[in-house]
Amino acid sequence: xxxxxxxxxxxxxxxxxxxxxxxxxxxxxxxxxxxxxxxxxxxxxxxxxxxxxxxxxxxxxxxxxxxxxxxxxxxxxxxxxxxxxxxxxxxxxxxxxxxxxxxxxxxxxxxxxxxxxxxxxxxxxxxxxxxxxxxxxxxxxxxxxxxxxxxxxxxxxxxxxxxxxxxxxxxxxxxxxxxxxxxxxxxxxxxxxxxxxxxxxxxxxxxxxxxxxxxxxxxxxxxxxxxxxxxxxxxxxxxxxxxxxxxxxxxxxxxxxxxxxxxxxxxxxxxxxxxxxxxxxxxxxxxxxxxxxxxxxxxxxxxxxxxxxxxxxxxxxxxxxxxxxxxxxxxxxxxxxxxxxxxxxxxxxxxxxxxxxxxxxxxxxxxxxxxxxxxxxxxxxxxxxxxxxxxxxxxxxxxxxxxxxxxxxxx
Amino acid sequence: xxxxxxxxxxxxxxxxxxxxxxxxxxxxxxxxxxxxxxxxxxxxxxxxxxxxxxxxxxxxxxxxxxxxxxxxxxxxxxxxxxxxxxxxxxxxxxxxxxxxxxxxxxxxxxxxxxxxxxxxxxxxxxxxxxxxxxxxxxxxxxxxxxxxxxxxxxxxxxxxxxxxxxxxxxxxxxxxxxxxxxxxxxxxxxxxxxxxxxxxxxxxxxxxxxxxxxxxxxxxxxxxxxxxxxxxxxxxxxxxxxxxxxxxxxxxxxxxxxxxxxxxxxxxxxxxxxxxxxxxxxxxxxxxxxxxxxxxxxxxxxxxxxxxxxxxxxxxxxxxxxxxxxxxxxxxxxxxxxxxxxxxxxxxxxxxxxxxxxxxxxxxxxxxxxxxxxxxxxxxxxxxxxxxxxxxxxxxxxxxxxxxxxxxxxx
Numbered sequence: 001x002x003x004x005x006x007x008x009x010x011x012x013x014x015x016x017x018x019x020x021x022x023x024x025x026x027x028x029x030x031x032x033x034x035x036x037x038x039x040x041x042x043x044x045x046x047x048x049x050x051x052x053x054x055x056x057x058x059x060x061x062x063x064x065x066x067x068x069x070x071x072x073x074x075x076x077x078x079x080x081x082x083x084x085x086x087x088x089x090x091x092x093x094x095x096x097x098x099x100x101x102x103x104x105x106x107x108x109x110x111x112x113x114x115x116x117x118x119x120x121x122x123x124x125x126x127x128x129x130x131x132x133x134x135x136x137x138x139x140x141x142x143x144x145x146x147x148x149x150x151x152x153x154x155x156x157x158x159x160x161x162x163x164x165x166x167x168x169x170x171x172x173x174x175x176x177x178x179x180x181x182x183x184x185x186x187x188x189x190x191x192x193x194x195x196x197x198x199x200x201x202x203x204x205x206x207x208x209x210x211x212x213x214x215x216x217x218x219x220x221x222x223x224x225x226x227x228x229x230x231x232x233x234x235x236x237x238x239x240x241x242x243x244x245x246x247x248x249x250x251x252x253x254x255x256x257x258x259x260x261x262x263x264x265x266x267x268x269x270x271x272x273x274x275x276x277x278x279x280x281x282x283x284x285x286x287x288x289x290x291x292x293x294x295x296x297x298x299x300x301x302x303x304x305x306x307x308x309x310x311x312x313x314x315x316x317x318x319x320x321x322x323x324x325x326x327x328x329x330x331x332x333x334x335x336x337x338x339x340x341x342x343x344x345x346x347x348x349x350x351x352x353x354x355x356x357x358x359x360x361x362x363x364x365x366x367x368x369x370x371x372x373x374x375x376x377x378x379x380x381x382x383x384x385x386x387x388x389x390x391x392x393x394x395x396x397x398x399x400x401x402x403x404x405x406x407x408x409x410x411x
Numbered sequence: 412x413x414x415x416x417x418x419x420x421x422x423x424x425x426x427x428x429x430x431x432x433x434x435x436x437x438x439x440x441x442x443x444x445x446x447x448x449x450x451x452x453x454x455x456x457x458x459x460x461x462x463x464x465x466x467x468x469x470x471x472x473x474x475x476x477x478x479x480x481x482x483x484x485x486x487x488x489x490x491x492x493x494x495x496x497x498x499x500x501x502x503x504x505x506x507x508x509x510x511x512x513x514x515x516x517x518x519x520x521x522x523x524x525x526x527x528x529x530x531x532x533x534x535x536x537x538x539x540x541x542x543x544x545x546x547x548x549x550x551x552x553x554x555x556x557x558x559x560x561x562x563x564x565x566x567x568x569x570x571x572x573x574x575x576x577x578x579x580x581x582x583x584x585x586x587x588x589x590x591x592x593x594x595x596x597x598x599x600x601x602x603x604x605x606x607x608x609x610x611x612x613x614x615x616x617x618x619x620x621x622x623x624x625x626x627x628x629x630x631x632x633x634x635x636x637x638x639x640x641x642x643x644x645x646x647x648x649x650x651x652x653x654x655x656x657x658x659x660x661x662x663x664x665x666x667x668x669x670x671x672x673x674x675x676x677x678x679x680x681x682x683x684x685x686x687x688x689x690x691x692x693x694x695x696x697x698x699x700x701x702x703x704x705x706x707x708x709x710x711x712x713x714x715x716x717x718x719x720x721x722x723x724x725x726x727x728x729x730x731x732x733x734x735x736x737x738x739x740x741x742x743x744x745x746x747x748x749x750x751x752x753x754x755x756x757x758x759x760x761x762x763x764x765x766x767x768x769x770x771x772x773x774x775x776x777x778x779x780x781x782x783x784x785x786x787x788x789x790x791x792x793x794x795x796x797x798x799x800x801x802x803x804x805x806x807x808x809x810x811x812x813x814x815x816x817x818x819x820x821x822x
Contacts, residue, residue, distance in 0.1 A: 135685075193639025210638065214684060225791050226673035227621065227698055228604025228765030231663050233789065238674055239660045245653035252642050262637035263649055264684045266677065273625060273675045273694040273732070274546075275792060283684040287638055321684070354639030378644065380636050381686060 001409060002343055003400045005103045006110070010396060011389050013099050017043065017083070018091035027383030028085040028095075032126035032137075033061070033162065038169035040083045044098065044123055051105055053121070057173030060141045060148065061125040061166045064175075067105055069118040070410050075183040077115075077407045078366070079104075079399065080122030082138075082358065086130050090190075090385025092392070096373060097188040098123050100396035104403060116408035117183055124358045125171075131156045134322070139358035142177045143365050184333050184406045185362040188371040188399040190387050192355050194378030202346035202394045204372030205337045209353045209360040210258070211326030213298045214285040216265075217244065217305055221314040223270055223278025238268055238277035240312040247304035248284050251297050258352065259288040261297060283321065289352045291326050326352075327360045333369030333406070340401035341371075346394050371399045412820060413754055414811045416514045417521070421807060422800050424510050428454065428494070429502040438794030439496040439506075443537035443548075444472070444573065449580035451494045455509065455534055462516055464532070468584030471552045471559065472536040472577045475586075478516055480529040481821050486594040488526075488818045489777070490515075490810065491533030493549075493769065497541050501601075501796025503803070507784060508599040509534050511807035515814060527819035528594055535769045536577075542567045545733070550769035553588045554776050595744050595817045596773040599782040599810040601798050603766050605789030613757040613805045615783030616748045620764045620771040621669070622737030624709045625696040627676075628655065628716055632725040634681055634689025649679055649688035651723040658715035659695050662708050669763065670699040672708060694732065700763045702737050737763075738771045744780030744817070751812035752782075757805050782810045 020040045021030030030036040041063060048055050048065035056064040066076065081097025101121045108115070124142075129135025132154045140146035152163035166172040196204045221235030245263045252259035266282040286297035302318065309316040334350070341348040353360075353370065362368050373395035376386040431451045432441030441447040452474060459466050459476035467475040477487065492508025512532045519526070535553075540546025543565045551557035563574035577583040607615045632646030656674045663670035677693040697708035713729065720727040745761070752759040762783070764771075770781045784806035787797040 130683075191639060192636045194641065194644055195639075212638070223793065224789060225603045225766055226671065226675055226696065227623070227767070228602060228606075229671065229789055230605070230669075231660075231671055233605055236660070236673075238677060239656060242653035242656035242660075242674075245650060246657060249642075249647070249650045249653075258641075260637065260640065260642055262647075262687055263653075264637055264679075264686050264688060265682050266649060266679050266688075267682075268677050271676050271678075273696065275675050276673055277675060277677075285637065285684065355636055356638065378635060378640055382634065 003104065003107060003404050005107045005396055005400050007393050010099065010103045010393060013103060014096065014392065017095050017099060021085065023088055023383060025088065025383035027385070028089050028091050029087060030085040031087065031131040032084040032128060033131065033165035033169055037084050041171055044083060047102055051109055056175045057171055058142065058175040058177040059173055060138050060177040061171040061173065062138045062142055062177060063123040065121045067119045069115045069407065071116045074117040075181045076118035076120045077403050078120045078122055078182045078185045079187070079403050080124065081187050081189055082124045082127035084126055084128050086128050086381045088383055089381050090383060092190045092385055092387050093380050094127055096190060096392055100188045100399050101403065103396065104400040114410040115404060116410055119403060119407050127358055132162050136356055136358050136361055139361040143179055143361040145361050145364060148177060179365040182366040185359060185366050185368045186333065186370070186399060186403050187357060187359040188373065188395050189357055190380060191372040191375040192378065192380035193375065195351055196349065196372060196374045197376065199349050201349045202391065203341050203348045203398050205334060205341060205348050205350045206329065206353050206370035206372055207334050207350050208289065208329050209327040209356060210287040210289050211291045211294045211324055212285055212287040213294050213323050214283060214321035216281060216283045216319045216321055218279065218281045218317045219309060219314040220279050221312065222276065224276045226274050226276050229276060234276055235313040236276050237280040237314050240308040240314045241266065241280040241282050243308035243311065244304050248301055251300050255297055256288050256290065256293050259286065259293055259297060260354065261286045287354060289326050324356065327363050329363060329369040330367035333367045336402040336405045337369050337371055337398060340405060341398045344397055344401065346398060371395050371402065414515065414518060414815050416518045416807055416811050418804055421510065421514045421804060424514060425507065425803065428506050428510060432496065434499055434794060436499065436794035438499050438796070439502050440499050441496040442498065442542040443495040443539060444542070444576035444580055448495055452582055455494060458513055462520055467586045468582055469553065469586040469588040470584055471549050471588040472582040472584065473549045473553055473588060474534040476532045478530045480526045480818065482527045485528040486592045487529035487531045488814055489531045489533055489593045489596045490598070490814050491535065492598050492600055493535045493538035495537055495539050497539050497792045499794055500792050501794060503601045503796055503798050504791050505538055507601060507803055511599045511810050512814065514807065515811040525821040526815060527821055530814060530818050538769055543573050547767055547769050547772055550772040554590055554772040556772050556775060559588060590776040593777040596770060596777050596779045597744065597781070597810055597814050598768060598770040599784065599806050600768055601791060602783040602786045603789065603791040604786065606762055607760065607783060607785045608787065608789070610760050612760045613802065614752050614759045614809050616745060616752060616759050616761045617740065617764050617781035617783055618745055618761050619700065619740050620738040620767060621698040621700050622702045622705045622735055623696055623698040624705050624734050625694060625732035627692060627694045627730045627732055629690065629692045629728045630720060630725040631690050632723065633687065635687045637685050637687050640687060645687055646724040647687050648691040648725050651719040651725045652677065652691040652693050654719035654722065655715050659712055662711050666708055667699055667701065667704050670697065670704055670708060671765065672697045698765055700737050735767065738774050740774055740780040741778035744778045747813040747816045748780050748782055748809060751816060752809045755808055755812065757809060782806050782813065
């Protein structure tokens with residue numbers, strides 16, 4: 001028996017959540033632990049209460065709602081995502097993965113369907129990492145990948161700490177933020193990339209998350225007057241950085257068809273039209289499903305950095321920002337998603353996630369897989385982010401059936 | 412008869428001026444129209460008054476002191492530079508060119524020497540252009556190269572206008588800021604480049620100022636998530652900018668041995684480790700004694716910009732920031748400086764100035780030349796700026812004798 005969530009109400013719920021923190025440009029500005037985050041959390045708690053779920057808030061603000069199963073000894077299936085957004089982000093990123101299981105639980109309730117295992121829905125704290133770093137903070141703490149006390153002390157630009165803000169908005173719970181026994185974890189998210197749309201499929205079956213390396217490099221040269229300093233007498237930190245940026249653009253093409261490399265952040269000092277840049281700091285990173293390729297890309301970048309520094313006569317320094325090994329999801333969970341998509345008649349493809357997700361942390365403590373919804377033009381982290389209601393619905397139903405498949409229907 | 416300024420007092424006066432706005436690092440922080448600028452102006456006016464000079468403050472704050480000559484109909488010789496500094500700049504840039512003629516006038520007074528022509532000393536308002544743009548503002552207004560009312564309205568970062576600040580510090584004078592008849596203008600400045608030191612000479616005879624072009628380019632691509640967006644699907648504005656920076660590093664070497672090209676300012680949006688740069692704005696510029704070479708360099712840069720935009724699939728926009736034709740100083744003034752250096756027994760070389768100076772504006776209204784003092788390592792606009800007292804003194808005496816040569820000694 002396939003579960004079919006109620007489409008009209010599902011769309012209505014997506015629209016409802018999108019009103020909290022709505023931007024004029026049709027997106028969301030709902031930063032972690034802000035007043036808007038408090039409002040969406042309150043809304044979420046109301047929806048859980050209306051379903052008579054038992055609610056837990058843990059000491060890192062992660063919110064859980066539990067619907068009991070018929071077998072009191074069975075480990076639950078966990079499903080969810082996050083309700084915070086990027087600054088002026090889209091209405092789907094995160095929220096779709098919370099609304100879909102909420103609608104699943106409503107459908108089960110409406111139709112009087114019981115599952116053998118309990119189903120728990122979760123809203124993870126601060127997935128986006130834009131107000132407080134790092135991203136995936138709540139699930140990271142919960143899975144013991146990140147240290148609770150350290151993460152409590154992380155501050156935003158204004159010096160407010162995570163702990164203070166959790167307290168201020170009333171979501172500093174008392175349940176320990178630590179793993180429990182779960183049968184599986186499922187998460188629905190928009191793809192944030194173009195592959196599903198390019199392949200023309202309805203839904204994505206996610207087999208893992210790419211590994212990545214992030215570093216930061218500082219070049220220190222000489223900040224001289226740009227007029228009288230001859231070219232041969234310069235140590236221009238920005239020229240050295242430009243060399244490396246060009247190299248990082250080139251490296252992925254010689255490694256793998258899923259390798260990506262990016263310089264996203266760059267800061268110039270003194271940054272004056274008339275002064276040769278004396279110091280430049282920039283971040284760089286690579287991702288690939290293969291950790292060997294990530295390591296090779298990193299090694300090639302370091303070679304570029306050394307060569308550029310040598311050519312331009314600047315000092316260099318590299319700081320490791322993050323290394324995350326690639327994640328392979330559990331076959332049985334991937335199969336549950338794949339079978340659900342097939343049974344529902346959706347065209348699908350299996351793919352790695354290029355972005356990090358809470359599911360990557362969860363996979364360390366329980367069997368995990370994800371469902372991806374089509375992202376128009378692969379756009380996300382922007383008000384232009386768009387997924388059609390057809391695609392949202394296909395992904396939501398795929399998720400619902402994968403969850404129920406593992407939770408076990410009692411008929 | 413060679414004039415010889417009093418060395419000990421000259422050094423003492425250099426040290427005295429350096430106390431006003433002194434930084435802990437041994438430099439100067441004496442931004443145009445700041446309280447420190449008011450203090451050094453008050454100090455300067457006192458020194459002029461002590462010499463019984465007649466003082467004029469014009470409506471743009473330029474300060475003139477006049478020592479009469481014996482011929483009431485003769486046009487005066489003008490000599491000076493600026494007393495404002497860069498943020499945390501050095502103690503020589505500008506000030507040396509005001510202290511040297513002040514010491515010349517003291518020496519003439521002490522020794523009862525009269526000149527046929529009057530000698531006028533000047534302190535130009537806001538040469539540095541760091542608090543209020545553009546640089547060389549006072550001399551630009553005075554020579555009608557810049558419009559008075561427009562420049563009055565220029566504001567600093569806090570929104571204070573030039574006019575308000577001139578009024579606040581008491582230097583909004585009532586003499587029109589417009590050219591008068593002068594026989595010649597001389598200016599002493601540190602070289603701010605390495606050529607004199609490299610050649611091992613005592614003093615530089617400046618034959619002109621290089622021409623330059625400054626532009627700003629904006630590339631607009633797509634700010635996508637750096638993880639899931641494949642390399643072939645990116646329009647990375649920073650990669651395009653890096654291409655151009657590399658090109659601008661390369662262009663001068665194929666043009667002339669005095670050609671320089673620089674990207675000094677670069678701004679990335681959104682500038683996040685995890686987002687492909689969507690928009691990058693950067694400035695670029697070229698200088699050369701030959702205007703044809705500057706134009707050719709600019710044309711090659713535009714070709715690089717178009718090609719980079721095409722390769723990366725980004726939109727581009729170029730804004731002209733400034734074009735300044737190269738300046739050739741007057742042979743008779745160059746000769747006056749050269750003969751003075753020779754007569755004093757200083758090793759010298761003739762060179763173009765790579766930096767702009769008030770003298771470039773002055774050359775539009777009167778015959779002009781400059782004296783350059785050696786800059787250790789070519790460093791300036793920094794607390795590390797250094798010129799030995801020997802080199803300061805050699806340049807000051809060269810200036811003094813060039814001025815007196817044109818003013819005409821009455822013996």
